Amino acid sequence: MNLSWTLSRYLGRQFLGVAMITFSIFLSLIFMVELVEMLRRGADKPGVTFGLLFSMALLEVPRLGSRTLPFAILFGGMAAFLRLSRNNELVIARAAGVSVWQFIAPALAVAALIGTFVVTIFNPVAATMTTRFGQLESKYLEQRTSFIAVSANGLWLRQADSTGQSVVHAGHMDGRGLKLDEVTIFLYGRSGAFLGRIDAATASLKPGYWQLEDVWVLMVEDQPRHFGTYHQETSLTMDQIEESFAREESISFWELPHFINTAEAAGFSARRYQIYFHQLLALPALLCTMVLVAAVFSMRITRMGGLLKMVIGGILSGFLVYFLGNLSLALGLSGILPTTLAAWAPSIVVMLLGLAVLFHLEDG
Secondary structure, eight states: OOOOHHHHHHHHHHHHHHHHHHHHHHHHHHHHHHHHHHHHHHTTOTTOOHHHHHHHHHHHHHHHHHHHHHHHHHHHHHHHHHHHHHTTHHHHHHHTTOOHHHHHHHHHHHHHHHHHHIIIIIHHHHHHHHHHHHHHIIIIISOOOOEEEEETTEEEEEEEETTEEEEEEEEEEOTTSSEEEEEEEEEEETTSOEEEEEEEEEEEEETTEEEEEEEEEEETTSOOEEEEEEEEEOOOOHHHHHHHSOOGGGSOTTTHHHHHHHHHHTTOOOHHHHHHHHHHHTHHHHHHHHHHHHHHHHHHHHHHOOHHHHHHHHHHHHHHHHHHHHHHHHHHHHTSSOHHHHHHHHHHHHHHHHHHHHHHHHHO
């Protein structure tokens, strides 16, 4: 039996409505939890108002909401199929010869469209909001004085020291940022006045200072001087350098390929950004996988009964997806798995499991 366009639109609309309501509930919960967290973090910070913390909580909602979208599709799909089942619409469709594949096809199409929309349109907006949140967090909550950016002409790093601030530029660095090549350090006083510059062939990060090699020191009020080895004070640590790099979520899907190429050219390991890029590409497939899992439990409740079984099965499935995602990410970051496989593996594994169960339920 061919599924009519009218029935397809009805099923797709039912699924979309319930899934969006579920996602809206998730976003509301995320906002409330994040607002409480912002109030806690900003309670003892000078110059931090409730309005600022409220806006910061709003800025974080898209990033955290994107992570919960697969679970919103899962539970929304289960609720939609359960609703159709309780209204006997699923039973009537099955009796009319509609197969499970035809029944879930509209939901799969809607999930794929949602995933495409999130990747191409919602993600750039969320990235902009995440970038703004990071700026406000750094300024008002963490009060960091360091900033790191990777550009086409190398690495730029701002740091504080006892005399003021300095800006470090390096043409290249190793994968962890412990050693820089072709280094120039611009020195500024506490008032922002330019004091001079330091040119070095290499710079190695040591506890409390940069160890510079083959150094020229050019100060405004002094003659140029050359040193074989020179120590320049820094308050940076390796952890701060790693934390100061841009979050994956702060980079738009459309800008990620260029950022990855730029970071690799500067010597920075872009593996986590590559995995994130492929995770975005895999998002429509992951959402379709959640629809398959929802269909598995909706069919079980139709044939065997048991709302509690469906809820428990959905929760366990969500934990399975979460566990596989974190495991795959860890293996990918460590280099055990290729970046592409690390991003796509959770969707592929859960999709195959869902298809296998649906084949068993449908064809026995």
